[in-house]
Amino acid sequence: AQSVTQLDSQVPVFEEAPVELRCNYSSSVSVYLFWYVQYPNQGLQLLLKYLSGSTLVESINGFEAEFNKSQTSFHLRKPSVHISDTAEYFCAVSQIQGAQKLVFGQGTRLTINP
């Protein structure tokens, strides 16, 4: 079984400041790792994913996440946030083998203040 822990339920930051959203996971088998974003009143959209290879993955809108196997973490970072980044962010894992099932963390609400 897998579990995901997002260490912060809410993160308020000022516009243009850096941000880190923390995610730790537990699994007895190999997993894929994901960050999904949910803008207000919308569904979830994939932000970025780690499947294999380089442990640093990037999104098209400036976010990046680094897979750290020894610490079982997949923290999300952005060097300078914008008002439009206000959303809820979910870290998730899924087994590489077997039926597709995403196990989600509790979510982190990112609020950007001007």
Place this chain on the structure above:
Amino acid sequence: EAQVTQNPRYLITVTGKKLTVTCSQNMNHEYMSWYRQDPGLGLRQIYYSMNVEVTDKGDVPEGYKVSRKEKRNFPLILESPSPNQTSLYFCASTDSRRNTEAFFGQGTRLTVV
């Protein structure tokens, strides 16, 4: 446009009145799932389907039913809704050949009074 479509988006109902939330995808995906989202709990899987006529329980299946008679459709059925099923529901589909990204519908906000 590739998409997952859920209906309705919003629903208020009374305890015990059967309801169905529909989900349809146009990507020819084999895998489909239903999740519920509750504050502080993230999303939890209710049921999933690996293909037509193949369904299985997720983590929180009590009080729900599903069916998969066609590849594109995966309705969620609440035969006797209760207030603890008030939640935000999401349908998702995944290409089994890639199994690396789930596409989500816009969500259905259900209130049971």
